Amino acid sequence: MLPFAIDRQSVIPLYYQIQQRVLEKIRTGELKAGDSLPSEQEISRHLGVSRMTAHQALKSLCTLGVTYSVQGKGTFVSGMKLEKNFRQVRSFTEEMEALGFRPRSKVLAFETIPAPEDVAGALGIPREEPVLTLRRVRLAGAAPLGIECSHLPALLCPGLMKVFDPRTSLYRTLWERYGIQMRFADEIVEVGLAASEEARLLRTAKGSPLFLFTRISYVQDGQPVEYVKSAYRADRYKIVNRLTRLNREFWAPLTRQAG
Amino acid sequence: MLPFAIDRQSVIPLYYQIQQRVLEKIRTGELKAGDSLPSEQEISRHLGVSRMTAHQALKSLCTLGVTYSVQGKGTFVSGMKLEKNFRQVRSFTEEMEALGFRPRSKVLAFETIPAPEDVAGALGIPREEPVLTLRRVRLAGAAPLGIECSHLPALLCPGLMKVFDPRTSLYRTLWERYGIQMRFADEIVEVGLAASEEARLLRTAKGSPLFLFTRISYVQDGQPVEYVKSAYRADRYKIVNRLTRLNREFWAPLTRQAG
DNA sequence: CAGTGGTCTAGACCACAGT
DNA sequence: CTGTGGTCTAGACCACTGT
Secondary structure, eight states: OOOOOOOTTSSSOHHHHHHHHHHHHHHTTSSOTTOBOOOHHHHHHHHTOOHHHHHHHHHHHHHHTSEEEETTTEEEEOOOOSOSOOOOSOOHHHHHHHHTOOEEEEEEEEEEEEOOHHHHHHHTOOTTOEEEEEEEEEEETTEEEEEEEEEEEGGGSTTHHHHOOTTSOHHHHHHHHHOOOOOEEEEEEEEEEOOHHHHHHHTSOTTOEEEEEEEEEEOTTSOEEEEEEEEEETTTOOEEEEEESSOGGGSOOSOOOOO | OOOOOOOTTSSSOHHHHHHHHHHHHHHTTSSOTTOBOOOHHHHHHHHTOOHHHHHHHHHHHHHHTSEEEETTTEEEEOOOOSOSOOOOSOOHHHHHHHHTOOEEEEEEEEEEEEOOHHHHHHHTOOTTOEEEEEEEEEEETTEEEEEEEEEEEGGGSTTHHHHOOTTSOHHHHHHHHHOOOOOEEEEEEEEEEOOHHHHHHHTSOTTOEEEEEEEEEEOTTSOEEEEEEEEEETTTOOEEEEEESSOGGGSOOSOOOOO
16 A cells, blocks of 8 residues: 655645545545555655654545544544535536536526615625626526526626626636635525426426525635525426534544643 | 633643634634634744644634635634534434424334335345334424434344334434444435325425435444435425535645755 | 554744735 | 744654554
8 A cells, every 4th residue: 555656846745645645545446445544653654754744644534534533543444435426615517517417507687786685685785785696597408407696796896797708607707807716605495386487487387396595605704705596496406415513623632642 | 812721731632722712702702704813823922832733723723614824914713604503414303402492203113124125225234134214203392394214224223122212312322322423424305295194294285395305324434324214394494504615625735845 | 562543842944925 | 024824844742442
């Protein structure tokens, strides 16, 4: 198993190189669920890095959930699958491409309007401040999946109305031209029944069930940058989540050292 | 702001004590969104800990998502709310208590049966191996919320049929008597319409919309230990999720050091 | 007992931000 | 320039596991 090759001349941090080597071996199946990883001491000896660096590499793998450590025993590959497509903060475009579909959009509206009450509240801006509003039907190939209505503070992305082709990826444009990247999102999922306009746009029967999403997306510093309301056909869309128990960092560890 | 009090005699790790002090100041509002935290050097000096320890404390806060660090600038409180009740790997009991409701259960079935195809597949056990099956109506106070059907490998928790009161928390019993704790769960959410039996049990109209959950829960080593199918009234239940962009540990950091 | 991971120290060099 | 976080070293003591 050891040694991995690491490159001390590279600008890539050593712990990250080690982490990537291990991930690779898990992806290729060389390391399987339940297998034990080399110990921190072994990694330290064989690669000539300090034990702290080896520890940092193994810890980062545990944070990812692909391994787990047991004090006194070692570090082991967990049986969790990596490759499933769980829902994340992702644009429709990214999500569809990950699933192998060709994302398409039909633009219903693309305009700047004064923020209504609910939008202003969600985005934390004053009422009547201009918000960019984009309403689109989302399709996978030719099949309509949902209707999405997205709002962004216009001050955040000046000129977006001019440079953005609303049939392309909004997230990609925000990142490439404004350096804005969504990092978190809070989401509420409910169920509703299609009204006549929704039914027409989604080419389904009036009264058929829909997933209703209300989502607020945030950048790294916690500032809300997007408020989205969307409705997806429940017969063509399902939600796949990976849940975890309360973040490990919240729990009290057990011991302290000397020093 | 500084110094926090830390207790060098305690068995609680120093970095964890620091982390908790900061979390406390954020909860009480002494530290607000956008405020900068003391630098690693300051913490190191004022508390007499090494800079690595200060770094570990701040890093753990970033992993939680409550702060973020910018190289060359400092570490700042992010605007994300902590206290919202996001869905996690949680028992119905835990979830309802967190929301302030009194969880109740009506037991429909509690028995050990040979595993049917789908259950065996989900749990990764041979067909016909005994599985403990628990079917319950879940109520908040007097209002029926959903129907839950849970399956566990009987070999994993011998004697559970005898010691478990099925009106109480299954998760709590598994943890207290068998040391089993769910750590991850994969979940699929779909929408369905109430059949007559479901409508009767949930005291709603036949054909009314339901959330359909299919969930497999895993312990730390990735072994599946529970397979649950449940149906919740869509008019009384909604899903609240916090999504994140791909885990920070997957991204390449930027620099390497000397040494 | 030896081996494991968990934590800690007191230094160090680096890239980056702001002055 | 100084101050920031990011990474790294070469040691250390501790609690825990298995023999």
